[in-house]
Amino acid sequence: MSKTVIIFFGPPGSGKGTQAELLVKKTGWKKISTGDLLRFEVAAGTKLGKLANKYLGKGKLVPDRLLIDLVDKGLRGRARGFIFDGYPRNLKQLKDLLLMFKKRIKLSDPVYAFLVAVSDAEVKQRLGERRSCACGAVYHLKYNPPINDGICDICGKKLFTRNDDKPKVIAHRLKVYHQQGKPIIDYWQKQGKLIGINGEQPIAKIHEEIMARLKELKLI
Ligand code: AMP
Numbered sequence: 001m002s003k004t005v006i007i008f009f010g011p012p013g014s015g016k017g018t019q020a021e022l023l024v025k026k027t028g029w030k031k032i033s034t035g036d037l038l039r040f041e042v043a044a045g046t047k048l049g050k051l052a053n054k055y056l057g058k059g060k061l062v063p064d065r066l067l068i069d070l071v072d073k074g075l076r077g078r079a080r081g082f083i084f085d086g087y088p089r090n091l092k093q094l095k096d097l098l099l100m101f102k103k104r105i106k107l108s109d110p111v112y113a114f115l116v117a118v119s120d121a122e123v124k125q126r127l128g129e130r131r132s133c134a135c136g137a138v139y140h141l142k143y144n145p146p147i148n149d150g151i152c153d154i155c156g157k158k159l160f161t162r163n164d165d166k167p168k169v170i171a172h173r174l175k176v177y178h179q180q181g182k183p184i185i186d187y188w189q190k191q192g193k194l195i196g197i198n199g200e201q202p203i204a205k206i207h208e209e210i211m212a213r214l215k216e217l218k219l220i
Contacts, residue, residue: 004081014179020085029081
């Protein structure tokens with residue numbers, strides 16, 4: 001049976017995590033979000049979590065080698081498809097992932113990268129208004145507010161602003177995204193596997209476009 005791999009790519013705050021989650025709900029495919037996986041490790045106080053926490057709070061990328069096992073574990077199992085959010089983020093990670101694909105999926109399995117495009121100005125405005133929950137849910141005060149102020153709709157816990165959504169950290173994350181993300185975009189483009197989506201539209205509209213593209217490609 002073939003497995004589909006969809007990789008969401010885009011600047012921080014582009015909404016790629018939200019789109020990945022919507023697609024997971026529609027398809028039942030497995031989400032591999034390195035940010036979520038790392039935050040889980042931090043919350044659980046594991047050895048990896050303690051190491052990763054030094055980077056997470058500063059908005060710095062966690063060393064590539066710490067992510068290989070985490071991602072490879074995610075790729076095991078019988079899921080019909082995988083939805084990546086936040087990985088790969090640099091050329092080394094892309095190379096690591098391509099090696100994992102050799103082991104875990106077939107050469108003929110469809111792999112596509114969705115680039116959710118959003119300007120830097122929009123990113124800065126958006127991330128300042130992002131609120132997160134320990135359960136993994138993410139809200140936006142304007143575009144996707146919780147029903148009750150400051151409280152997660154799903155689990156009822158208090159929402160918080162992630163350290164890496166603070167202005168100085170956002171500027172740094174954007175710089176890193178532009179420097180390290182370009183070779184990844186170039187790679188998928190050369191492969192004819194890059195699908196650009198305008199991320200400056202309502203969440204539901206972006207999701208519709210993604211679904212339409214997947215239907216065109218006969219992946220759903
Ligand atoms: P995210 O939820 O994708 O915005 O990720 C939150 C934080 O987790 C990032 O700022 C990094 O510190 C770390 N992280 C997530 N994914 C990666 C990755 N692919 N490479 C390195 N660090 C990552």
